[in-house]
Amino acid sequence: MPSTDANAVNAVEDTQLGLTDEEIALLRYHQVQAAGSSSSRAASRASSQGRLLLDSSSLATLSHHLDRLMQQMQVRIEYLSEQSSLVTMQQYDHAGNLVDNADAEIARFQDIMAQIDELEVDFDRIAHIRDIVRDYRHRVEQLEHELGQSSQSSRSGREHRHHRHHGHGHGHRQEAAPGGRRHRH
DSSP: OHHHHHHHHTEEEGGGSOOOHHHHHHHHHHHHHHHHHHTOHHHHHHHHTTEEEOSHHHHHHHHHHHHHHHHHHHHHHHHHHHHHHHHHHHHHHTTTTOTTTHHHHHHHHHHHHHHHHHHHHHHHHHHHHHHHHHHHHHHHHHHHHHHHHHHHHHHHHHHHHHHHIIIIIHHHHHHHHHHHHHHHO
16 A cells, blocks of 8 residues: 555646546546556556656656647548538539538538537647646656755765864864863863
């Protein structure tokens, strides 16, 4: 159970990220997907517990996964936009001959537009999640860097103080203490 306590310190509740319920569901789903591609059981476990791991490796994996997902969504949006243009052009080209098929073409066009709208909403949600993940990743990396700097400077500071006390401090105290007692008698 110690790993659970350690993960609690290095994780944040996904409900604390300022996401909507839909975005939280997307975050959890894609955190599991990203963890599966990187074989990270800890990230998958954290996601099932409603947490986002705050280590740079997990955040980088999730960030890369979200970037790839957004690229795929962008390609799909572009494809669907092209399809809607084709449908529109076909309607204009064949307007006189396709009166009977106009309803089917209009329905196809509306379906394509609905898919684009849905993808754009999901794209915006994923972008929001990705931005939050990037922010946490940046903060974690900054803290790791500062901790590394802090441990190096405190180590060198202790060594410097240790040498200084050995050279001057002990001799000075020994001389002052006996001298002070002589004057009191």
